[in-house]
Amino acid sequence: MSDSPNITAISWLSILLLGFVWGGTFLVIELALQTMTPFWIAAARIGFATLLTLVIWSILGRKLWLSSHQAWGSLIIVGIASSALPFMLLSWGLQYVTSGFAGVSMAAVALLVLPLSHFLVAGERMTLRKTLGLTVGFCGVVILIGGNAFTSTGSELETLGRLACLGAAACYAVSSIIMRRLPAVDPIGLAAVPLVFG
Known part of the structure; x- marks a missing residue:
C-alpha cells in the first residue's frame, strides 16, 4: 500500500492559482505603496x-474545535505570526x-519549515530526499524570478527591508509549525479566527 498522495490535474491547477495569487501580492503591495502607508x-489585507473567511465560515456553520481539547493561546500566536506581523513586515520592507526579492524571501519559508519540523513535529524528519527537493525548488524559484531579484534598489534602508522580508518568511514558518501542533480544528475556522486575532 502506497502513502503517496493522488495528484490530479486539479491539484496542479490549484498550485498554479496559489502561486499566481501569492506571487502577485508582492507586485500589488509595491504598487499600493505609492499611495498608502505600509x-x-x-x-486592509487582514x-x-x-471578513471573507468569517462570511464563508458562518455560512458553513461549523464549530472551531473538533475535540474537547482547545488551544486558544496557540491560536492567538498563529494569528500574530501568520498575518499581523508578516503583513506589516512585508509592506514595510517592500518600500x-x-x-x-520579496518573492524569493517567501520561497525561504519551506527551507525554514523543514529543520523546524524535524525538531518540533513528531514524525517529521529531515531526509536527504526532502532536503534535495527543497534545495532544487528554491533554486527553481530564484531562476524563475531571475537575477534581478537580488539587484540593489540603492536605498540606504535596503538591508533592513531585506531583513523585514526574511523576518516575514520566518513568521510564516513558525506559524505553520504551531498550526501543525494544534488539536483537531475546522480548516475554515483555522483560516478565519487567527485573522481576527491578527
Whole structure:
C-alpha cells in the first residue's frame, strides 16, 4: 500500500492559482505603496481576508474545535505570526526592496519549515530526499524570478527591508509549525479566527 498522495490535474491547477495569487501580492503591495502607508496596506489585507473567511465560515456553520481539547493561546500566536506581523513586515520592507526579492524571501519559508519540523513535529524528519527537493525548488524559484531579484534598489534602508522580508518568511514558518501542533480544528475556522486575532 502506497502513502503517496493522488495528484490530479486539479491539484496542479490549484498550485498554479496559489502561486499566481501569492506571487502577485508582492507586485500589488509595491504598487499600493505609492499611495498608502505600509501599515494601512497590512490592515486592509487582514481586514478583507477576515471578513471573507468569517462570511464563508458562518455560512458553513461549523464549530472551531473538533475535540474537547482547545488551544486558544496557540491560536492567538498563529494569528500574530501568520498575518499581523508578516503583513506589516512585508509592506514595510517592500518600500526598500524589489518585489522579486520579496518573492524569493517567501520561497525561504519551506527551507525554514523543514529543520523546524524535524525538531518540533513528531514524525517529521529531515531526509536527504526532502532536503534535495527543497534545495532544487528554491533554486527553481530564484531562476524563475531571475537575477534581478537580488539587484540593489540603492536605498540606504535596503538591508533592513531585506531583513523585514526574511523576518516575514520566518513568521510564516513558525506559524505553520504551531498550526501543525494544534488539536483537531475546522480548516475554515483555522483560516478565519487567527485573522481576527491578527
